[in-house]
Amino acid sequence: DFITVKDFADKLGKPVNEVIKALIFSGVMAGINQEIDFETAAKAAAKLSVSIKKSKEESLGIEEDEAEDLEDMNLVKRPPIVTVMGHVDHGKTSLLDAIRKAKVTESEAGGITQHIGAYTITLNGEKITFLDTPGHEAFTAMRARGAQITDIVILVVAADDGIMPQTEEAINHCKAANVPIVVAINKIDKPGANIEKVKQELTEYGLVSEEWGGDTICVPVSAKAKIGIDDLLEMVLLTAEMKELKADSNRRATGTVIESKLDKGRGPLATLLVQKGTLNVGDSILVGSTYGRIRAMFDDKQKKIKSAGPSIPVEVLGLSDVPVAGDKFHEVKDEKTARGMAEARKIKERSQLQSSVRVSLEDLYSQVKEGKIQELPIIIKADVQGSIEALKGSLEKLSTDEIKVRVIHNGVGAITETDISLATASNAIVIGFNVRPDNNAAALAEKEKVDVKTYRIIYNAVDDIRAAMIGMLMPDI
Numbered sequence: 001d002f003i004t005v006k007d008f009a010d011k012l013g014k015p016v017n018e019v020i021k022a023l024i025f026s027g028v029m030a031g032i033n034q035e036i037d038f039e040t041a042a043k044a045a046a047k048l049s050v051s052i053k054k055s056k057e058e059s060l061g062i063e064e065d066e067a068e069d070l071e072d073m074n075l076v077k078r079p080p081i082v083t084v085m086g087h088v089d090h091g092k093t094s095l096l097d098a099i100r101k102a103k104v105t106e107s108e109a110g111g112i113t114q115h116i117g118a119y120t121i122t123l124n125g126e127k128i129t130f131l132d133t134p135g136h137e138a139f140t141a142m143r144a145r146g147a148q149i150t151d152i153v154i155l156v157v158a159a160d161d162g163i164m165p166q167t168e169e170a171i172n173h174c175k176a177a178n179v180p181i182v183v184a185i186n187k188i189d190k191p192g193a194n195i196e197k198v199k200q201e202l203t204e205y206g207l208v209s210e211e212w213g214g215d216t217i218c219v220p221v222s223a224k225a226k227i228g229i230d231d232l233l234e235m236v237l238l239t240a241e242m243k244e245l246k247a248d249s250n251r252r253a254t255g256t257v258i259e260s261k262l263d264k265g266r267g268p269l270a271t272l273l274v275q276k277g278t279l280n281v282g283d284s285i286l287v288g289s290t291y292g293r294i295r296a297m298f299d300d301k302q303k304k305i306k307s308a309g310p311s312i313p314v315e316v317l318g319l320s321d322v323p324v325a326g327d328k329f330h331e332v333k334d335e336k337t338a339r340g341m342a343e344a345r346k347i348k349e350r351s352q353l354q355s356s357v358r359v360s361l362e363d364l365y366s367q368v369k370e371g372k373i374q375e376l377p378i379i380i381k382a383d384v385q386g387s388i389e390a391l392k393g394s395l396e397k398l399s400t401d402e403i404k405v406r407v408i409h410n411g412v413g414a415i416t417e418t419d420i421s422l423a424t425a426s427n428a429i430v431i432g433f434n435v436r437p438d439n440n441a442a443a444l445a446e447k448e449k450v451d452v453k454t455y456r457i458i459y460n461a462v463d464d465i466r467a468a469m470i471g472m473l474m475p476d477i
């Protein structure tokens with residue numbers, strides 16, 4: 001499962017220094033002869049706009065999975081999984097809200113204020129599952145982790161604005177992932193709306209609407225005035241029909257983590273999207289290096305449920321730790337097996353982290369010697385993935401020509417010893433957002449004089465880092 005950086009560069013057909021740069025950008029300091037694992041390689045490849053595939057499933061017993069796939073005898077129709085993409089302000093969020101409101105009955109509406117990262121609606125007896133994080137960041141992040149869960153993309157284009165840079169990006173992402181697009185031409189209630197102009201612009205990207213003899217479905221809608229929502233959903237179902245989406249619901253469950261967080265009272269919470277099989281309360285699962293036995297399960301309306309089949313998102317309780325969004329989960333025989341496999345993965349992760357730390361010292365030293373750019377490396381730990389993304393975005397935006405702010409590592413959960421050793425090696429500041437260092441980490445941080453800062457408000461964190469940057473620019477006296 002490991003490959004040296006040099007071999008990896010050869011495989012990609014890219015210069016080694018470019019690959020090393022991509023690795024650094026994804027938070028891994030690696031030398032030319034260092035071995036990296038698939039996940040690390042995939043991340044770096046994504047930075048180079050290449051997507052890579054594993055030649056065979058990783059060890060640890062999950063390979064049975066593929067053999068099982070051949071035995072997926074009882075394939076039955078499953079609901080499509082849909083992501084909404086498009087340029088900022090074109091109405092992605094409004095559309096997701098309009099769909100949710102239009103299709104959820106009064107009696108269910110109570111719990112639905114709480115988003116779990118995905119929701120399922122029913123139209124004419126057919127289900128559709130929507131991923132609740134609009135935009136292509138989540139889509140790309142998932143793909144970078146090797147998880148492609150979207151079957152269909154609804155591309156929102158505002159009729160008064162037309163195709164904009166992020167629309168184009170979204171189209172490219174869909175093409176790269178080979179995911180069909182249904183175009184929602186939004187804001188048709190506005191006086192400046194020009195549906196034909198949008199269709200014209202779309203043709204420049206190879207998306208020729210049906211009325212014009214192409215095969216791209218375009219549906220005029222208004223998320224605000226609630227026009228065309230049902231038409232749009234019918235077209236999504238039609239597209240799904242053509243894709244003949246199927247899954248076996250009679251096997252051990254597998255799927256992907258959509259969202260995760262640490263709930264103060266209930267412990268680690270994760271939204272899982274089941275992709276194959278059926279997940280039941282009491283099942284044992286392995287998720288990355290986390291495991292657990294499902295104590296309770298809730299649907300997207302916060303209703304307690306006992307089982308969930310393919311394409312259904314559920315929030316689960318009972319994991320040992322907060323899993324990473326984008327990670328796959330696998331149902332395994334029992335909790336003991338799950339724990340053993342999780343431990344094995346943890347050990348592997350730890351040894352990799354140590355070897356990358358060792359290399360980083362040398363690499364950083366040479367970087368400092370040759371480079372003029374100053375860097376402010378940061379490690380972020382937080383209670384939920386969403387805060388990490390928000391904080392990372394705001395901090396990295398502080399970068400100037402003179403100082404680059406770089407988040408070299410991030411994760412959900414308390415600040416641990418490994419975070420501190422990474423910070424020591426990379427001279428990084430550790431930021432905890434709604435989380436604190438555990439006892440060992442606090443002791444190590446004091447010994448190694450690592451700067452650990454904890455915050456509850458993003459603005460305060462940003463303000464402090466900005467101040468630190470000004471400090472870095474001051475001449476030493």
Ligand code: GDP
Nearest residue numbers: 087088089090091092093094186187222223224
């Ligand atoms: P996002 O950034 O793509 O998620 O866009 P939002 O859903 O936040 O919408 C951006 C703005 O456009 C908001 O002020 C919405 O109220 C407005 N908006 C969204 N859909 C419509 C629509 O169909 N008609 C009109 N007139 N305004 C809309």
